[in-house]
Amino acid sequence: MTRQEKKRSYRSALRTEQAAQTRRRVLEAAAACFAESGYAGTSLPGIAARAEVSPETVKANGPKRGLLLNAFEQAFAGAEGEGGIAESEAGARIAGIADGQAMLLEVAAFVASANARTSILWGEFMSAANADEKIEEALNGLLERRALDYKALVEALVERGVASGSTDIRTAAATLSFLWSPEGHQQLVLQSGWGQERYTSWLADAARLHLQDTAGATRG
Numbered sequence: 001m002t003r004q005e006k007k008r009s010y011r012s013a014l015r016t017e018q019a020a021q022t023r024r025r026v027l028e029a030a031a032a033c034f035a036e037s038g039y040a041g042t043s044l045p046g047i048a049a050r051a052e053v054s055p056e057t058v059k060a061n062g063p064k065r066g067l068l069l070n071a072f073e074q075a076f077a078g079a080e081g082e083g084g085i086a087e088s089e090a091g092a093r094i095a096g097i098a099d100g101q102a103m104l105l106e107v108a109a110f111v112a113s114a115n116a117r118t119s120i121l122w123g124e125f126m127s128a129a130n131a132d133e134k135i136e137e138a139l140n141g142l143l144e145r146r147a148l149d150y151k152a153l154v155e156a157l158v159e160r161g162v163a164s165g166s167t168d169i170r171t172a173a174a175t176l177s178f179l180w181s182p183e184g185h186q187q188l189v190l191q192s193g194w195g196q197e198r199y200t201s202w203l204a205d206a207a208r209l210h211l212q213d214t215a216g217a218t219r220g
Contacts, residue, residue, distance in 0.1 A: 026051045026061045027080065031071035035120040039068060039128035039135075068128060069138040072121055076114045085110075085149045100160030107153060108180075108204035115185035116196060122182035150177045154211070163211035172211060179206045 029051035033042040044064060048055040061067065073080040077088050085091040090110055097103040129136040150173035157163045163172065178184075180203055188194045188202070 022053060022057065023061050024074065026053060026058055027067065027071045027074045030058075030067040031075045031118075031121055034068055034071060034124050039064075039124050065128070065132060065135050065138070068125060068135065069142070072118060072125055072142070075117045075121060095156065098160070100157055100162035103160060104157060104162055104207060105204050108207065109200050111180045112185070112196060112200035112203055115180070115182045116189070119182040119185040119190065123186065146177060147173065150174070157211060162208070167211060175210055176207055179203070179210065 026047065030042070030047045033047050033050055037046070042064070044058045044062065045055045047067065048058045051058065058067075070080040077085055078090060079088060094103060094106050094110065097106055125135070125139060129139040151169060154163065154167065154169050154172045154176065158165055158167055158169070185199065189196065189199050194202075
């Protein structure tokens, strides 16, 4: 590679990095605007002002419904995209934990933190899906990925002895998805005043008890 080619490559990599940083800032601003003003009450110029970029930059990262989905993905998992949590950096780290109880606690902490960032935004996502078919499609895709994530989690906990091998994987995954939903964070933390530490402990305890009950019911 010539010196000129190296220079062009460096500039290209720099522009790519800057574009990624800008997009992340736009999505962070979008998440805040949607949570504060709702989907209908949020405008692209409003997102631009919050992100301190031009409206054209926001439009280039849009459309608005796409910003809603991608903002939620980034806020929840740390990165946007159609991959499941298992494919994320945090998911890979958690998957490497050999001890089942330690894994359960780590996943509970991850979900508790993610729900704290997104529970209000999730409500706006659900409301917007009722009025926009494209957002409803995106929501359905997100729910499908979430179901697969919980199925993989239960399977991992079975492998590590937290749940019995006779556990009904599908039922346990669906119940965990319900217990650990963003709506639960809204009710327990935002409405009932629980602290985040108490909420995190409750997630782990509720999952552990449910997995034990499911295994017992299956054996019975």
